[in-house]
Amino acid sequence: MSTKLKQIQEIAGAVKNPFLEKAMEQKKPVMGYFCNYVPEELLHAAGFVPYRMRAVGSTGTARGDTYFTAINCSFVRRCFDQVLSGEYDFLAGAIVLNGCDHSRRIYDNWRDAKKSGLPAPEHLFMLVAPHVLRESALERYEKELKKLMQGLEDAYGAKVSSKALKASMDIYQKRHELVCQLYALRSQKIPAITGAEMLSVLMAITAVPVEDANSLLEKLLAEIEGRKAASSDDIRLMLVGGCMEEPEHIALIEENPAVVVADSLCYGARLLRPPQKDEAKEPLAALTRRYLFHPSCPRMINDFDRRKEALFDAFNESGADAIIAEKLMFCDLWGGEIFLLRKEAKERGIPLLGLEREAYGGGEGQIRTRVQAFIEQVQNAKARKQQAANGKEAS
Amino acid sequence: MSEAAIEEYGISKKALRLLKAARPLYKYPNAVYWIRKLLGDPLLLKENNWNKDYRFAYLLTGGTSFSPEDNRAVGILLEDLYQYLEAYVNPSGPKKPMIWSEWNLSNEILRAFDVNAYIPETLAVLGHLGGTDAALKIIEEAENAGLPPEYCSAAKCAVGGYLLKESPRPDAILTSSHPCDSVVSSYQALENLTDAPMFVMDTPYWKDEDSYLYYADQIYELIEFLEKVTGQKMDWEKLRQVCRTVNATNAYLQEISEMCRAVPAPASSLHLLFHWLGRMACFGSPSGEQYAKIMHTNAKKRLDQGKGYLKEEKVRVIWYDVPVVFEILHPWMEKEFGAVVVADFIGRIQQFQIDTSTNQNMIRDLAKTHMSVTMARQCHGPAEFYTQELNRLIEEYSPDCFIFVRHQGCKGGWAAMKLIRDQCQKSGLPALFLSTDIFDRRVASSQLIREQVANFFRSNKLA
Numbered sequence: 001m002s003t004k005l006k007q008i009q010e011i012a013g014a015v016k017n018p019f020l021e022k023a024m025e026q027k028k029p030v031m032g033y034f035c036n037y038v039p040e041e042l043l044h045a046a047g048f049v050p051y052r053m054r055a056v057g058s059t060g061t062a063r064g065d066t067y068f069t070a071i072n073c074s075f076v077r078r079c080f081d082q083v084l085s086g087e088y089d090f091l092a093g094a095i096v097l098n099g100c101d102h103s104r105r106i107y108d109n110w111r112d113a114k115k116s117g118l119p120a121p122e123h124l125f126m127l128v129a130p131h132v133l134r135e136s137a138l139e140r141y142e143k144e145l146k147k148l149m150q151g152l153e154d155a156y157g158a159k160v161s162s163k164a165l166k167a168s169m170d171i172y173q174k175r176h177e178l179v180c181q182l183y184a185l186r187s188q189k190i191p192a193i194t195g196a197e198m199l200s201v202l203m204a205i206t207a208v209p210v211e212d213a214n215s216l217l218e219k220l221l222a223e224i225e226g227r228k229a230a231s232s233d234d235i236r237l238m239l240v241g242g243c244m245e246e247p248e249h250i251a252l253i254e255e256n257p258a259v260v261v262a263d264s265l266c267y268g269a270r271l272l273r274p275p276q277k278d279e280a281k282e283p284l285a286a287l288t289r290r291y292l293f294h295p296s297c298p299r300m301i302n303d304f305d306r307r308k309e310a311l312f313d314a315f316n317e318s319g320a321d322a323i324i325a326e327k328l329m330f331c332d333l334w335g336g337e338i339f340l341l342r343k344e345a346k347e348r349g350i351p352l353l354g355l356e357r358e359a360y361g362g363g364e365g366q367i368r369t370r371v372q373a374f375i376e377q378v379q380n381a382k383a384r385k386q387q388a389a390n391g392k393e394a395s
Numbered sequence: 396m397s398e399a400a401i402e403e404y405g406i407s408k409k410a411l412r413l414l415k416a417a418r419p420l421y422k423y424p425n426a427v428y429w430i431r432k433l434l435g436d437p438l439l440l441k442e443n444n445w446n447k448d449y450r451f452a453y454l455l456t457g458g459t460s461f462s463p464e465d466n467r468a469v470g471i472l473l474e475d476l477y478q479y480l481e482a483y484v485n486p487s488g489p490k491k492p493m494i495w496s497e498w499n500l501s502n503e504i505l506r507a508f509d510v511n512a513y514i515p516e517t518l519a520v521l522g523h524l525g526g527t528d529a530a531l532k533i534i535e536e537a538e539n540a541g542l543p544p545e546y547c548s549a550a551k552c553a554v555g556g557y558l559l560k561e562s563p564r565p566d567a568i569l570t571s572s573h574p575c576d577s578v579v580s581s582y583q584a585l586e587n588l589t590d591a592p593m594f595v596m597d598t599p600y601w602k603d604e605d606s607y608l609y610y611a612d613q614i615y616e617l618i619e620f621l622e623k624v625t626g627q628k629m630d631w632e633k634l635r636q637v638c639r640t641v642n643a644t645n646a647y648l649q650e651i652s653e654m655c656r657a658v659p660a661p662a663s664s665l666h667l668l669f670h671w672l673g674r675m676a677c678f679g680s681p682s683g684e685q686y687a688k689i690m691h692t693n694a695k696k697r698l699d700q701g702k703g704y705l706k707e708e709k710v711r712v713i714w715y716d717v718p719v720v721f722e723i724l725h726p727w728m729e730k731e732f733g734a735v736v737v738a739d740f741i742g743r744i745q746q747f748q749i750d751t752s753t754n755q756n757m758i759r760d761l762a763k764t765h766m767s768v769t770m771a772r773q774c775h776g777p778a779e780f781y782t783q784e785l786n787r788l789i790e791e792y793s794p795d796c797f798i799f800v801r802h803q804g805c806k807g808g809w810a811a812m813k814l815i816r817d818q819c820q821k822s823g824l825p826a827l828f829l830s831t832d833i834f835d836r837r838v839a840s841s842q843l844i845r846e847q848v849a850n851f852f853r854s855n856k857l858a
Contacts, residue, residue, distance in 0.1 A: 069809045071545070076810075098600055101576045105810035108778035112814055126777070128600040131572035131579060136616065137597055140609050301572060301595045304583045327543075330806060332550075335543025336580030340587050342541060 002227070004220040005197055011204035012247065015057060015087050019208035023049050028209070029092035029156065032121070034106065035099040036270050037129035039291050042145060042284075044210060045168040046158035048092065052206035052267075054245050055079040057087075058360050067109040071330050073102035075243045075359040080106060086119040093123040093155065095148070099299055100333055123155040132302045133292060142288040165283040171210050176272060178217035179205070183269075185224065187261045187318035192227040195239060195260025196250040202267045203245055230259035235378050238262040238315050240341065241326035242297060242334045243359065252364055253324065256375040262318035264311050270295050298337040308344055315350065322351040322378045324371070329358055351378050403560045404484045406518070406533070409525030411484055413449055414477040421470025428463040435459040439726055442527060442841065451523040451723070455672070457665055458726025460705070465666070468689035472669065475677040480521065482511045483563040492625045493563045495585070497570040497578060498549065498675050500596065501765045503641055504617060505569075506679045507634035508627050514675050515553035515585065518561055519834045520720055521676075522552070527721060530834045533559055542584070547804025548834040550581035557588060565589050567624040569617065571596040574774035577804050594620040600776050602766060610762035631754055637679040638749040638757055641764070644679075647687035648744040654694050655737045656791050659703025660711065662694040663735050665725040667742025668718060671769065709733030710857045713788050715740045715815075716800040716808070717833040722841040724848060731849070732858035736798075738788045741769050745784070778811040782818055789822045795857055797826040798848070802833045827851040 011017040024030060031048035033040075040050040055078035061068075064081030082088060083106075096107035107126045114120035128144050130137035152158045182201065185192040193201075201220065205213035235258040239250065243266050250260055263269055273294040279286040295310055296303045315323065325341055327334035338354045345352040353374040357363055402408075420427055431453070438446050438453045446453075456469045483493065491511045496502050498516035505512045522529035534548055537555030556562045568591050570582040586593040596613050599606030618629050648670060651662050670690075673683055697704065712728070714736045728734040746767050749760040765771065773781045788794065797819050801809065808815075819826040829847055831839035852858040 067810075067813045069812050071803060072806060072810050101807035102810055105778065105807060108811055108814060112817075126600070130597045132595045132597045134616075136609075136612055140597070140599075143605070298580060298583065299576075301570065301579055301583060302593065304587060330545045332543060332546055332576035332580045332804075332806065335545060336584050339541045339543065339584060343587070 002220065002223040004216065004223050005193075005200070008204045008216060008220065009197075009200045009247070011207060012200035013056060015054070015082065016090065017204075017207060019212040020049065020051070020090075023209050024090060030090055032088060032091045032094035033097070034095070034103055035097040035129075036266055036294070036297070037097050037099070037291055038095050038127055039145065039287055040206075040210070041165065041168040041172045041287055042149065042160060043095075043152075044171070045160045045164040046149070046152045046156070048152075048158070049209050050206075051091070052203075053079055053088070053094070054203065054207070055082060055359060056203070056245060058082060067113070068102070068105070072105075073100070073243075073328055073330055073359075074361055075245075075328060076102040076106060078359055080109065083110065083120075084113060084118050088121075089119050091121040093121045093125065093152075095125045095127050097127050097129055099129075100331070102330075123151075125151050130292070131300060133296070133300060133306075134302070138288060138292055141292050142285060145284065145288060162283050165287065168210075169283055169287060171214070173275070175205065175210055175214050175217065176274065178214060178221065179272060181221055182217065183262075183272075185221070189319075190228045190232050191230050191259055191261055192224045194229045194250070194254055195237070195263070196247040196254055197229070198260070198263075199244070199247045199250055199265075199267055202271055203247075206267070206271070230254075231257065233257060234259045235322060235375050235382070236261045236318065236320045238264070238311075238318065238320040238323045239268070239326070240264045240311065240323055242266055242331060243328060244268075244326060246360060249357070249367075252368060253371050255368070256372055257379070258371075258375050262314050262320050264295065264314065266297070269314065270297060298333040304337075304340060308341070311341070312344070312348065312350075321382060322353070322374070324353045324355060324374070326355045326357065329356055351381065406522050406525040406529045406559070406561050407480055407484050409448075409529070410521050410523075411477070411480045413452060413524050414473055414480065417452070417473055418470070418477060421466065421473060424463040424466035424470060427466045427470075428461070431459050431461075439730065447528075448526045449524075451527055451721075454723035454726055455523075455669060457669075458730070460663070460665075460726055460729050462693060464693045465690065468686045468693075469669065471682050471689070472673040472686045475673055475680055475682040476521070479517075479676040483513055486511075492566040494621070494625075495562075495565040495568040495589075495591070497582060499574055499578070499768055499770045500569055500571055501641075501761070501768055502678045503634060503637045503761060504614065504621065504629075506637045507630050508621055508625055510621075510625055510627075511563075512676075513563055513565070515556055515562055516549040517672070517675050518556040519549050519552035520672050522556075522561075523721065527836070530721060531836060533561065534835055542581075545803070545806075546581060547575060547577035547802070548832050549804070550577035552834060554581055554584055554588070557585065565591040567591055567621070568593040569596070570594075571598050571771070572775070573598040574770040575805060575807055592620075592624055596765070598766065598771060598775050602776065602780070607759065607762045607766070610766060611759045614758050614761055614765075635751045635757065638751050638761070640681060640684050641679045642748050642751075644684045644687045645744055645746040645764075646748070647684070647691040649746055651687075651691055651694050652738070652743045652745070654698050656793070657698055658711070658793050659705065659708035660735050660737045661697035661702065661704055662690065663704050663725060663729070664714065664737065664739035664742045665723070666690045666694070667744065668725075668739065669742075671742050703735070705729055705733055705735050707733050708735050710735070710852060711793055711795045712736045712798055713738050713785075713792060713794040713796070714798045714800075715785050715788065716798070717741055717802045717805070719800060719829070719831055719844060720834050721836045722844060724844070727845065728848065732852050734852065734858065737794065738792045740773065743769070745772065774805070774807055778814050781808070781811060782814055785815070785818055789818070789824070794822075794824060796824050796851070796855060798851075799826065799828045800833065801828050801830050803830075803835075803838060804832070825851070825855040825857070
């Protein structure tokens, strides 16, 4: 295995990592955040190390369940469990987003826990992102970002200048380009990186200072060029879903003669925020547009058609054979999305397997069986198609 | 289900037949009162083959507790519900655009256009008028089609109703980002299934002037959208009249809510809950105002005389959650335990008055009223929107206990459960957390729910 990949997997497998610790030694405050609608660039420009909240290494939900219930999202329960265990005591602050009904309550419950003397950073923020894509929503979102900036300034004296924001956007743009290169290596005929490895990379780069992330990505790209991480006979999969942060789960899928070559995941393609065509020159306005119009998730109500087209474009471009769409239990948003994707995939003749699971929840046996059966189905269909094509050629 | 097996509007037609039969009867509210008294117990206590088709209607309209004067008001609202169903089941006259509107939206704007409004989730309630298995049939249809079982049952009814051909084809759909993920998600499914253009109100998280302005701006966008899809111009004078009616209706209902602070309470939350149903289907109608006015007069009369809604009020309940619609418990609790729900989550009205002096003011205040509609008011935003209102109820309504439904679709509510429990505990009052659902009787049977409520009252020496 590549030494960089090994290092990246170690970073992805723990809450803290040496890069983060080094940054903290240098007195750089770490700002935790939930969801892809919190602009990392803005936090970086304010002098923070943006850190995407996760439940990695979670051992249970006992503390989390004092606030949340059994019909709430297992990611939220596990992450909040770690919060209450003090595993995130290194955070200078945290930003919660109105991503879904489960995660938005972290803001309420964390404030309550703080009042009771339970572990909490000094400042908690709620960022509200619109649920629709349109120009008036763009204005609203920019206002919300300005409110957040003001909040950061009031709490920490962290003022964000346009110049600093532009500089941060450039650094993150570089990260974006490096990740795109990685995506290109993954979707080539014989992928240079597996789906499980890719997830580790994306988890790692959202847990370290972006400067270190870029350096890690550059080195990784150099190391894996020409690498063959799968076989040309493997079934090529696209993985679709929301919160997924267990590389071992994707590894379980890839135990089969299959490899994940494309995705639409929170730790995945939705981390990519390409510059928009009609973006303003003013950095904050440009950033706002970039974040609002980046590949959306089902929390955005009026964007299914655009989302669907982007998804099937990525599917076609990557040469994928089938889709595995996943949701965590009790997730209305992804439940509805899979209902629609199943219908759309059927119309296009694309095999789609819908899976439901709990974050870090085990159930490997059942998932293994279902995936195995699905892969066999796809293999058989592919072989039949090939045979038919050969027969046509021969006649 | 195969295409052939589906009868178009089968459930709605059944509900319509029941309303048709009830309409002439309600011209004689005294007779209704005495018929109910005579038939009371068998209808009230248990569902059987004989009563299952109309027991729900009986319970929803107050069982044996509503006075003849209350029945007069009920008759007026039933007429509105009849017209609502009739408009899409048996349409007559020139065809009007059919606009679907999500159940937590306020429909004043729609009334200012010449359109038919249809609220997909009302099928979950009105469906029961066609028999108690109706809602379940719709829910199962949605689940069988692949909708996630964890969706709110109202959302499943909205989608299942369309699949079962219970809903008219929409020319356009209006929805919002409140109150929950089920709405956010299910309307994407409805847009996709119906292929109708959809407008989404993005409900702000906070309640401040800036948020109201954002919402108001969207109302202008909504008007533009409706003008485009209907080919009509918005009738501002009609809207003004509707807003005046809404103001009067809300004022009456809000006062009924406030009068319930008195001990004994001169009204029950069931008076308000029934209006909630009417409100969804026919908000801003003169009948809605008349219903509110009569109920208000009746409650005020009782209040002035120092009389309660119940002859003997023994337990004052705060029901701070959705009702159990498939088994309306109020008449049974009243009769069996002298328990009256003095404040609730759904029926209670806390509204702004709309300034109709200028179009601009009207839209600004409509934004405020929309964001204060039941569920939008409490569920969308920080937990304080929920807990602060609960706290006010505890302080002002002299409650003896709380009942919560723990509706399985309400994930945001479940995620704030500790905060709610803490508040109950702080009050020192007993709280019952039922594990059931608003419309789906598969989650807990009627009998089980009643047993839990009865045990709760008895074990806390409330009855």
